[in-house]
Amino acid sequence: MTDTYDLVILGSGPGGYVAAIRAAQLGLKTAIVERERLGGICLNWGCIPTKALLRSSEIYHYITHADAYGLSVEKPSFDLAKVTERSRKVAGQLNNGVKGLMKKNKVTVVEGNGRVTAPGKLEVEGGQGKVQLEAKNIIVATGARARELPFAKADGDRIWTYRHAMVPPAMPEKLLVIGSGAIGIEFASFYSDMGAKVTIVEMLDRILPVEDAEISDFMTKALKKQGMDIRTSTGVQALKSSPKGVTAEIKAADGKVTTEEFSHAIVAIGIVPNTENIGLEELKVEKARNGHIAVDPYGRTNVPGIWAIGDVVGAPWLAHKASHEGVIAVEAIAGGKPHPMDVSNIPGCTYSRPQVASVGYTEARAKELGRKVKVGKFPFIGNGKAIALGEAEGFVKTVFDADTGELLGAHMVGAEVTELIQGYVVARQLETTEAELMETVFPHPTLSEMMHESVLAAYGRPLHI
Template sequence: MADTYDLIVLGSGPGGYVAAIRAAQLGLKTAIVERERLGGICLNWGCIPTKALLRTSEIYHYMTHAADYGLTVEKPGFDLAKIVERSRKVAGQLNAGVKGLMKKNRVTVVEGTGTITAKGKLSVKQGDKTVNLEAKNIIVATGARARDLPFAKADGDKIWTYRHAMVPQEMPTRLLVIGSGAIGVEFASFYSDMGAEVTVVEMLDRILPVEDAEISEFMTKALTKQGMKIVTKAGVEKLEAGAKGVTAAIKDKDGKVSTETFSHAIVAIGIVPNTEEIGLEALGVKTTRGHIDTDAYGRTNVDGIWAIGDVTGPPWLAHKASHEGVVAAEAIAGYKGVHPMKTDNIPGCTYARPQVASVGLTEAKAKEAGRKVKVGKFPFIGNGKAIALGEAEGFIKTVFDETTGELLGAHMVGAEVTELIQGYVIARELETTEEELIHTIFAHPTLSEMMHESVLSAYGRALHF
């Protein structure tokens, strides 16, 4: 006989486990099904452990530049195994935290591989055993996985995906990073700071192509100054792994193909949604390029089947998945305060050195939308706190609607901008105008003063530059 619930969540990533918690808070008897580790890719193999690695490389960078701060450090070095061990401990601690949250909220955790067998029915394979579950509503939160090159599958030895890059057995000496989105640039930054010679290859005309063009240009110069080689409008035509490394055939913008050798390669060319073999086809759940189609509440075209997170449409970000989980759970519970999901105010962050953060429209997108804009910019070199920190490279850019004063977008590059961006996210959520931001008092000395100055700059009122 099947165990019966009000809601079953398939997948326990940042979307799935948050949906389960919110559903339980609203009084729904909830179960969550996970085939690997609670917390999903983000917590165990993505967002969190990569930040642990990047923190290590940041500290190592400061150690190797200690003289800039009047400090003396003799022969800085590192232990790769211990770096990886720390990252895995951080992930393990948070995995245990999610287990605690499930227990606290009385969410039943069912370990195993889940398949939707019919509306309201889900079977979980646990080795030789199968557990049957039933619920009126099922949320699919199965996430996504790294996309392989069709002609060169990642082997975990010389050709890596992000999962391999997080637990290296050896430090690359000459690293090829294929793809320059957030994942590619973050790993390029980590390994470069740890001493590897890094080449980044991007098919489009600039790195971090979803960001504002000026941010991409700044990052190209900054990473090049750090010693990286940035190759845009280029593609890897061939990638072969051998005992001593990988050989890559790189086709440039003019069609010329050059062959180069590297010790390792990281493939960071996007994701593939985990929609196969979970029962969606038989139910007739609609998808677009593999991603499940949903409305603003997470409903699919099949009654009782919902979907959230990376298995649905872009942007593919953990915080977007979590919010979708809350929205879906509230809709299922009939919560009167539920609001439809909006994707126009979701911040994006890249935790490289320097960091990148943004929200809303780029200047180009705002103009394409027919908006007449006012643009403000303020450099880190004009900020006392940034200079005191020794982090004077970067800038903040704000884009306003000239007619209404609406903050259309904000774009940042520099130290700690992934923390600063939330100020603009809140401003946009509250529909704050330029006048309200201008009259807001920012603490001194802080990096956040640059946010104020960027707004002032858009209206010809910058005070410190």
């Protein structure tokens, strides 16, 4: 027997389950297929549980520095198992929340491994055998998995991917983090604050390479000040684990190779799209050079009725980007006229200590595009709220088109910038100019005042520096 729907979504991560909800709102009979847990990697093993871990390390950092706030705490300590348990409970709570949302919106959940067998047809193999589904449209939202080193597979004991690092069997004493994107930096920050000696190795010439160069430079200095060993233009040539630890051959920028010992290693060198064994090759669904599914700005593939969203279609690999793509695709499927996807308006956030957030073009990229720019910067040390919080390290940077006043990009590093960045995201979405931002009133005392000051600084009008 075949179950028939208007839409079937393969994958229930932040792209898939949000798409399902929007489809239900638009009156489409919808089913979602999931092989593991509703919410996907982000909710169960990524965005949410890592933030729970980072919250624990943040509080532990404050406890160990209580004297700076006039407080006294004797012999602070932590229970790693309880820290991990809290993180898993947070993920579990939200997983149940997604189940409730599917029920509320009357979305059918089909458990098992899904495979597209033809346009409009999908087969799911699960605990109750094979189920046949038919739909006018199918959205592929299968996400991605951690890229592993070809010469050193993660074993979960000494060599970890992000998934292993969230449920550590033991606290690392000396940790090697390979890769300095958001995932690598977040785990480096967590384990460093919890007491591990951390070394970060990055093949490119700076950490957080997708961020503005000044942000990368600031973060390098900040993390070194915290005690981390950061090595750029450096690669790991070999990695071997044993019951006692990890041995790494590390090639430095000058070509010198050293053999070093660590207790554990985290491999954070990117992701691989989950495109295998779901029927795409047989249907001749086109892929981009990087192996991701090729789509138009609305999520359409080259095969009619087959759509794709989220990590499986490419960068930026972010949950909120996947959710937005899901809404756009569903509204197009329903016959609406949604706006096309614009990844330049997708904010990026790194929840380390200090935090990093950005949207739009870096200063260098704006210049590469031939734009004449005006740049404004304002330091945290000039903000009363930041000083009162004891968080006076960081800055806000804004990049404007010198001729039109268009906000080309915004870049932040410091406390709570992952919350602040949305102000600039809204400004870009509304095509706000420098004049309108200058005329906006920001509440005092808040960290957000630095956003205003940075805009003023771009035009030689800062008030507090």
